[in-house]
Amino acid sequence: MRDILPAVMLICCTAIFLHMTPYVKAEVDAGFLYKTHCVPCHGADGKGTDLGKQLAAMAEGVEFPDFTNAEWQAKRTDERMIEQIKNGSPNRMFSFKDKLSEEEMKALVAYVRGFPSR
Secondary structure (H helix, E strand, O other): OOOOHHHHHHHHHHHHHHHHOOOOOOOOOHHHHHHHHOHHHHOOOOOOOHHHHHHHHOOOOOOOOOOOOHHHHHOOOHHHHHHHHHHOEOOOEOOOOOOOOHHHHHHHHHHHHOHHHO
């Protein structure tokens, strides 16, 4: 019994230490995510690229988003934008539900919301 006491104490102390150690969460770099996943279609300026506009034109009645347009921004809730990022659109936009976390999607929405003031 005495032989295992030091091992048990070490395990208990380690568990207590790990439980008490604060979890530090890294901030999401929304600019990096935007450049990585969004720029090819939405452009660095948020106004759209030829590729993005061509994909939108393939679907009737689809307005390609101009992220710099305050009127466009006002028509969309954060929830709707998150759903768009998460689920994409057939033949127009990839789904990112398996690539981005909910936190990253929210950070992207906040980044896109900043375009009218850039």
